[in-house]
Amino acid sequence: MKNRVLKQALPSVLKMLKAYPVILILIVFFVGFTVAFPNRFMAPVNVSAMMRQFVMLMLFSAGPSMVMTTGSMDLSYVGIWMLGGIFVWLLYPLIGLAAILAMPLLGLLTGFMIGMIQAKARIPSFILTISIMFTYWGLTAMLSGGYPRTLNAYAFLTAKLIPGIPTEVLWTIPILVVAILLMKRTTLGTYFYAIGSNEEGAHMAGINVTRYKILAFTISGFFTGIGSIILFQHLGGSVPVELNLNTMNWPLVAIILGGTPLMGGSGGPQRTILGALTLTVLVRGLNIAMLEPEAIQLLVGLMLIASIVVGARSQNKGGMEVA
C-alpha cells in the first residue's frame, strides 16, 4: 500500500523538481540553517526579519519578472522607488494623502517611457534601464537636497493586523496574485511568453510585438510603483538618497534564481517567489552564521553567476547568438 503511494507520488515529485530545481536548493538551505542554528534560525525575530526581506525582494521583482518573460530586462525599480518617495514627500503638504498616488503614476510613466525608447529606438533594455535608474537617483538627490526625508503620514498602511505576520506580507499577497493571474490567465501573458520564446515568430503570427513590449514595461513600472507604496512605509517612511549598489541587484538575482530564463519565454512572478524565498533564506542564514558581511555579498554574486549559467545552458540549446 505504502509502496504504491510512493510509486505514484515519486514521478510527479521528480517532475516538479526537474521543472523547479530551485526548490531543492531552498530545501537544502532551509534544512541546513535550521539544523546548524536550531535556536536562532527559526526564532520569531529571524522569521519576521525573513518575511520583511522577502517582501522587499518580491515587491521589487514582481514587475521586472514579467518583463523578463518577454526577454528584456527592467532594472529601473530602485529609481522609481527613490524618485517616487521624494515626489510623495514634496506633494504631501500640498495635496495630502493623495500624494502617495505619485508613486504608481511615476512607475506607469517611467515604464511607458522605457518601453517606447526600447521598442522604437532599439536600445538594449539593460543599459537603458540602468541609465534611467542612475538618472532618477541623481534627481532624487537633487530634489531632497541630499538629506534623507521622512514622512510618517502613511503609517496606517502597515499597522499591525495579525500578530506575528507583518502587514506588508499581507499587502504583497494580492499584488502577487494579480501579477500571476495576469501572466497565466490572460491573453496578455500568453503574448508575453510568445514574444519571449520567439519574437520573430510572434510577429509572423500577427502579434503587435512593439505594442506588447511597451505594455510589458508599462505594467512592470506600474507594479513597481504600487510596490513602492508599501516599501515606503516598510522601510520607515523615509526617502533614501544613498544608492546601495550592492543590494540593488538582489531582486534581479531573485528573478534569475527563480528560474525565469534570461531570453524569456517562460517563468514569471510565480517562479520569482521561489527565487526570492531562496535568496532570503540564504542571506538571513548567512547573517546568523556571523559571517563577515563582505562574504555574504561574494556568495550572492557566485549564486547569481551559477544561476545565470544554469539558466542560460538549459535554454540555449539551439546555439543562439548572444551578445
Next chain:
Amino acid sequence: MMNRALAGKRTSFGAWVGKNSTSIMPVAVILVMVFVFQMINPFYLQYQGIVSLLYSMSYFLIVACGLTFVIMMGSFDFSVVSVLKFSALLCVIYIEKIGLWVVPLAMVVSILFGLVNGLIFTKLKVPSFLATLGVSIVIEGIALIMSKGFLRMMENEIFRSLSVTFILGLPSIFFWAIAVVIVCTLVSFLTPFGRRIFAIGANAAAAAHSGINVTKNRIAAFMLSSFLAGFAGILYMAQMGGGSMAIGADMTIPLFASVVAGGTTLSGGVGGPHRTLLGVMIITWMQTGLLMLGIGKDVQVVVFGCIAIIMSIFTTERRKIKIVK
C-alpha cells in the same frame, strides 16, 4: 558663374559635414563647452585648471579605451569599474609586502578577470552584460574582504611617481593615457585583431562564416578591456595616493556615456578608441567644469544619464537590428 562655383562649394562642404558628422559633432560640442566654461569661470583654462582637466580625464580615458573594444564588438563589459577598484586596492594593500611587484601582479589579476568574463560569455553562452555583472559583484566582494572597507593610503613615492611626475609641465599619467589611445587606435585599424573585432561587431554570424574564430577574439577583447581597466587602476592609485571601496563608485554611467558620446555605437561595428578620446573629453571636462563651479554630483549624474540615453538613441543603427532585448 561665380554663383554656381559658390553653390558647388557649398554643397561639397555640406556633403563633407554630412559625411563626417559623427566626428564633427563631438569636436563642436567640446569647443562650445570649453568656451562656455571659460566665460563663466576664467580659471578653467589657466595652468592649474588644465592640469586638473588632464588628471580627471587620464585614468578615465584608459578604461574607456578598453570598454570601446568590447562595445565595438557589440557586447558590454559591466565589470571594468570593479576591476579598476580591485587593482587599485591590490596595489595599495600589498605594496608594503612585495614592493613594486604589485604592478605586474595587478595586471595579471586583471587579465585573469577578463579571461573569466570572456569564458563565461562565450563558452557558457551567457549575455555579456549579465556575465560581467555577476563577475563584478564577485570582484567587489573579494575587494571588500581584502580591504576590510578601510581607507588605505599609498606611501611609496616610487609607485606614485608613475602618475605624478611632471614632464614638460604636464603630469605623466596624461602621457600614459595618450600612449594607450594611440596604441589602441592603431590596433583597431591596422592589425588583423582590430579588423576582426569590427567584423564581429558588424555581424557575428557572418564573421564566423568567413572563418574568423569569434570565440577566441571575443575572449581577447574582454581580456584587453580588463587589462586596461587594471592598468588604469594602478595609475589611479598612483595619482590619488589612497582610496577605499568608494573608488569609482559613480563611474559606470559617465564611462558608458563617454564611449557612446564619442560615436561608438551600442549595436557594434562602428567607432573606435580615437572617437572615445573625444567622448571622454566631453564627459570629464564637463565633470571638472561643473565641479569647479560647485555643482554637485547629483546634477552630474542626471546630466550624464540623459547624455547616455540620448546619444545611444541617436547613434544606434536601427536598420541592422532585427530583435533587441
